[in-house]
Amino acid sequence: MAEPFIIAENLSYTYTDDEGDSTEALKNVSFTVNSGEYVAVLGHNGSGKSTLAKLLNVILTPSGGSLTVGGHKIHADMSEDDVFEVRRDVGMVFQNPDNQLVATIVEEDVAFGPENLGIPRDEIRMRVDDALKTVGMYEHRGAQPHRLSGGQKQRVAIAGVIAMMPKCIVFDESTAMLDPRGRAEVMANIRKLNDDFGITVLHITHYMDEAVMADRIIVVNDGEIYRDGTPKEVFCDVEGLRRVGLDVPQGRELLYELSECGIEFDDNPIDIENCAKLILEKFGAQK
């Protein structure tokens, strides 16, 4: 039986600024993420994604409703021990790796997190080496982070989180500043963390092709959950997604445009290869 790791029930968060103006960033949001799931959170700018990430790591606490992470209820009066445990269980990888890297040598940077957890020295050595191998950066362990490419830096940041052995990792637009190659490197790493180590992944993104790689997609819009389903279910609704300012993967879009011209298909794949195959079959051609 799958165990819930994150449980949000009517979760709300409102920002109030110095002038007393308030913004409801999350409104009565309810969902569950089970241990070992790979969930993409999709939504255009300002839809509340980063607010959700910050609540999961107790950077913020709920204004209403409830949020439980790894068995701990997140609230304003949590004990320091409980906050520590949640932050140990939930690693965060942000958009800009430059803000996340702290040391002048790659391996020292990766050791920083486990050192803060008070892990013994020998164990840290092992974890750092393993984490760097996992993200394919072991050969660069003695390098200076500022000499690395964006994708490499982000992989070092991921290694730093892996070395803390969290149960869950939240990626908040972690590929947004990377070139296509860097994005592909980081995406492959995220997939691997979920497949090989069973780490629960919450991948916040506005790239459709990245969301497709998840087991499930939660679409947020204006602080509310708009869709929650498999990539196939979510991307079927081309018009619905367009209404909330989102695109669909290119292959899906092409099938949609063709169906608008009266060419109907029996299946609705989302990956480009299967879309091409379906179109070719329709016209009696083969690849």
Ligand code: ADP
């Ligand atoms: P996303 O990550 O999806 O772009 P955010 O969670 O950052 O969205 O923001 C959700 C809403 O909350 C937006 O309307 C944003 O302007 C507002 N917001 C975010 N951070 C703050 C803040 N520190 N103070 C006031 N409003 C904020």
Ligand code: MG
């Ligand atoms: Mg954001």
